Amino acid sequence: MGQSTPIRRTGSEPLAGRSILIVEDEYFLADDLAGELKRRGADVIGPVSEVLEAQTILSSDQPIDAALLDINLRNEMIYPLARALRERDIRFAFTTGYVRTSIRSEFADVLLWEKPLDVPAVADGLAELLKGR
Numbered sequence: 565m566g567q568s569t570p571i572r573r574t575g576s577e578p579l580a581g582r583s584i585l586i587v588e589d590e591y592f593l594a595d596d597l598a599g600e601l602k603r604r605g606a607d608v609i610g611p612v613s614e615v616l617e618a619q620t621i622l623s624s625d626q627p628i629d630a631a632l633l634d635i636n637l638r639n640e641m642i643y644p645l646a647r648a649l650r651e652r653d654i655r656f657a658f659t660t661g662y663v664r665t666s667i668r669s670e671f672a673d674v675l676l677w678e679k680p681l682d683v684p685a686v687a688d689g690l691a692e693l694l695k696g697r
Contacts, residue, residue: 578691580605585621585631587645588659589613589638593681597632597659600687615640622648630694631656632686635667643668655693659686 584606588594594611601608609628612618615637622628622645631649633642635658642658649656657675658667664676675693677686 577605578694579687581607582629582694583607583609583627584690585609585618585628586611587613587615587618587631587637587642588634590634593659593679596683597681597686600683601690604687604691613637615642615645618642618645619648622652628654629697630654630690632659632690633657635660635662643671646671646674655697657686657690657693 579601582605584601586594586597586601586608588597588611591613594613598608598611609621609626610618612621618631628649631654633646633649633656635642646656646658657677658671659677659679659681660667661679663678664672667674667676675689677689
């Protein structure tokens with residue numbers, strides 16, 4: 565059997581050509597998210613599994629349109645990166661095992677998907693988040 569080929573998307577796809585940073589320390593989940601976003605035409609940055617690595621990417625000249633952030637990466641909280649993204653007006657959403665009430669109140673307005681994730685639904689939500697940008 566041959567290898568499956570990626571789905572080719574047109575410029576009308578909401579994620580086509582968008583640079584999406586994935587910050588997730590669960591390897592298989594990160595891989596699933598990256599695969600789904602790529603199938604929808606996004607340029608995936610990462611996935612990265614450490615806050616420092618994500619901050620280094622953010623500090624570089626690499627364009628980022630949006631980010632998916634796991635809140636807890638190997639016992640390190642993602643909030644400093646979330647603040648930096650907000651300061652740069654980069655949209656982001658949380659993917660986490662935490663419930664909404666355990667998220668810091670300063671991020672109460674941030675879109676949140678609780679694990680286990682419905683990966684296509686996350687991609688759909690991210691596309692909605694980026695509409696009009």
